[in-house]
Amino acid sequence: MRDKFVLTHLEELEYESIYVIREVAAQFERPVLLFSGGKDSIVMTYLAVKAFYPAKLPFPLLHIDTGHNFEETITYRDELVAKIGAQLIVGSVQESIDKGRVIEEKGPTASRNLLQTTTLLDTIEKYKFDAAMGGGRRDEEKARAKERFFSHRDEFGQWDPKNQRPELWNIFNGRKNQGEHFRVFPISNWTEMDVWQYIMHENIELPDLYFTHQREVFLRDGQWMAKAPFMMLKDGEFYETKTVRCRTIGDVSCTGLTLSAANSLEDIIQEIAATRVTERGGRADDLRSEAAMEDRKKEGYF
Amino acid sequence: MSEFSTKGYLDMELLRFTTAGSVDDGKSTLIGRLLFDSKSIFEDQLEAVKRASIRRGNEHIDLALLTDGLRAEREQGITIDVAYRYFATPKRKFIIADTPGHIQYTRNMVTGASTANAAIILIDARNGVTEQTCRHSYIASLLRIPHVIVCVNKMDLVDYSQEVFNKIQHDYTEFSKLLDIPEVRYVPISALHGDNVVDTSTNMPWYNQGTLRQVLEGIEIGNDHNLIDPRFPVQYVIRPLSDEFHDYRGYAGRVAGGIFSPGDKVLVLPSMQESTISAIDLYKNKAGSAFAPMSVTLTLTDDIDISRGDMLVKPDNIPQITQDLDIMICWMNEKPLQVNGKYAVKHTTREVRCIVKEVKYKVNVNNLERIEGDIKVGLNDIAAVSIRTTKPLFTDPYKKNRKTGALIIIDEATNNTVGVGMVL
Known part of the structure; x- marks a missing residue:
């Protein structure tokens, strides 16, 4: 028993997220959980397992596969899905390209990051998902700071930031018209530090990419990027082997690596506490313009 | 931020507070100051703000650009929605619901206030208690925010005068008698220069009730939830239908009030059936009690029909x-x-x-x-x-x-x- 009825911030965040995830299962007919293999979606999946235990997840996981993944992400994904007995659906960006739904960017800085939006919306439409849960956090980026827990999307999958539904207390309005859907962000109120602390507290297993390792990398615009068959070098760029780890995991073309010897969760937490750059500071996709995230979100991005 | 120990951080409490204000109040400057002096602004964020400030031809780094996130807001130079901001000190983690202050944004202020344990009311030391103070305070009282902190800002523009501060404190005390605010504290600050925001001001030796950050860290939040009247709205019924948990039927939800323990008699609304709590499940663990705002799963001794929208209460305490x-x-x-x-x-x-x-x-x-x-x-x-x-x-x-x-x-x-x- 506790001597006073006060929760720690991690408990409070956990209870809030579990409440949101259960609310999704209760209010929607065909929800889905967007799983990227990054730490945020891993934590979200873990919270979902907790929310419905001892029953299995009442919704599938959806992975939008750019085809440009770190191998470790796919291995981890398949092991996790087997362990929790969840259903996995994969939406393939390669397939969208082959079908002519999208056109691949050209040149050395090409990324499939933007193309994901079309694949995501096509997959949502194909399976008639009416709510897609994502691991977005409000502390990540300034356009996300104004995102709702339950975020309404019109029949084109678009976000209208100036016309968002008011969201008060913990009463979530998931009512919608035919063809519309919701994006739901159960860990909206978590910070990067909270996520890491929770992973440590709950002893959650992560892909090896998050811990220090030797890798062939090259330097581009001040960012260390990983060597991969589909990555092209520009003039003056060259491969070298460095001791690195990922602070976030997206696909290879937009994930910057951090020079780091952090080998344990304790090391990582100390590193983040001392760091002076945000985790999205290493994401090439956000650096494109001041409103890059807002523009992508309006079109239907994660 | 190296002051965080790995262990200490796990035991922190969470305080949600709201601020309302317009461009002239220095609200964005205050939030920028809290984040900046708590080292919660990162270099790349600061760089982005610097770049944007220069592009706009501003003389100073405009900290408001940190909080005004949407393109339309940056173009118009106003805050039109609720933005959520996060920072942590070695004692607590904070969530700020940052809202605009003009009357046409009353709904945004109400939204920000709905989840807050505390409200910061900004008063311009030169203007004293105004219509805007009244509006912000009324919303705080309407939404039952338990703690109000009145920040008398721009003290630098009134020569850090104790007299000015005392008069405003007196006026606000008189005015707030019309309202229902359980607890009010007053802090004289200059957000622009940082006096009494995070660091103690040397310009106001007459004030010794703590900086804004100390006040935010010290507010007692243990009793902000109702612990008296047991209320458990059923959110979702968990029925695994698996071999291992064949007969399991759990009622998942978030405690909305009071305390529930195994062995407690409960009354189900609206059916008025009675039963007893057999266990409180937290994932694979059993909890000794559940209180607001915990999300738990209750199992009962009797097999009765309960669905989402029903509420479990205690027979001697009915809503x-x-x-x-x-x-x-x-x-x-x-x-x-x-x-x-x-x-x-x-x-x-x-x-x-x-x-x-x-x-x-x-x-x-x-x-x-x-x-x-x-x-x-x-x-x-x-x-x-x-x-x-x-x-x-x-x-x-x-x-x-x-x-x-x-x-x-x-x-x-x-x-x-x-x-x-x-x-x-």
Whole structure:
């Protein structure tokens, strides 16, 4: 028993997220959980397992596969899905390209990051998902700071930031018209530090990419990027082997690596506490313009 | 931030607070200062703000650009929505609901206030208690924010005068008697220069009640949730139907009030059946008790029919079970409230329909006067209204419980949330 009825911030965040995830299962007919293999979606999946235990997840996981993944992400994904007995659906960006739904960017800085939006919306439409849960956090980026827990999307999958539904207390309005859907962000109120602390507290297993390792990398615009068959070098760029780890995991073309010897969760937490750059500071996709995230979100991005 | 120890951080409490203010109040400067001096702004964020400030031809780094996130806001130089900001000190983790302060954003202020444990009210030391102070304080009291911190800002512009500060404290104390605010504290600050925000000011030796950050760290938040009246709205029924858990039937939900323990007798609303709690499940563990705002799964000793929207309470402590409610509403939509109109209502996990019977009066949020003649309730209006619901709701006065006393009103044609209500 506790001597006073006060929760720690991690408990409070956990209870809030579990409440949101259960609310999704209760209010929607065909929800889905967007799983990227990054730490945020891993934590979200873990919270979902907790929310419905001892029953299995009442919704599938959806992975939008750019085809440009770190191998470790796919291995981890398949092991996790087997362990929790969840259903996995994969939406393939390669397939969208082959079908002519999208056109691949050209040149050395090409990324499939933007193309994901079309694949995501096509997959949502194909399976008639009416709510897609994502691991977005409000502390990540300034356009996300104004995102709702339950975020309404019109029949084109678009976000209208100036016309968002008011969201008060913990009463979530998931009512919608035919063809519309919701994006739901159960860990909206978590910070990067909270996520890491929770992973440590709950002893959650992560892909090896998050811990220090030797890798062939090259330097581009001040960012260390990983060597991969589909990555092209520009003039003056060259491969070298460095001791690195990922602070976030997206696909290879937009994930910057951090020079780091952090080998344990304790090391990582100390590193983040001392760091002076945000985790999205290493994401090439956000650096494109001041409103890059807002523009992508309006079109239907994660 | 190296002051964080790995262990210490796990034991921190969470405080949610709201700030309302407009460009001139220095609200963005204050938040920028709190984040900056708590080392919660990262270099790349600061660089981005510097780049944007220079591009706009500003002389100084405009810290408001950190919080004004959407393109439209940056273009117009105003905050038009609620933005959530995060920072942590070695003692606590904080969530700021940052809202605009002008009257046309009353609904945004109400939204920000709905989840806050504390409100910062900014007063310009040169202007004293104004209409805007009144509006912000009324919203804090209407939404039952338990702790109010009055920051008298721009003390540098009144020569850090104790006399000015005392007069404002006196005026606010007098004015706040009209309101229902349990706890008010006062801090003289200069957000621009950082006096008494994070670091103690050397310019005001006459003040020794702590900096804003110390006040935020010291507020007692243990009793902000109702621990007296047991309320458990059933959110989701968990039935694994697996071999291992063949007969398991758990009622998942978030405790909205009081304390539940295994062995407690419970009453199910609306069926009025009684049963006993056999266990409180937290994932694979059993909890000794559950209290607000914990999300748990309850199992009962009897196999009775319970579904989402039902509420578990205790037989000797029953909420109001009613179809007729008197509520204070804040209207959130351009299309005015329709008397005799029908709307959908969400209250805890329950969804019903309602008809609006009567508008009793409106409140002028600038001076707290009642408006009795004009009953047209439009965007940002606050009014006392009677509604009748199709099925009973299980409510407590909002004063007693911010969860079982709150509801939202939805336009059935657009599915938009058009109003919010607090049970009187």
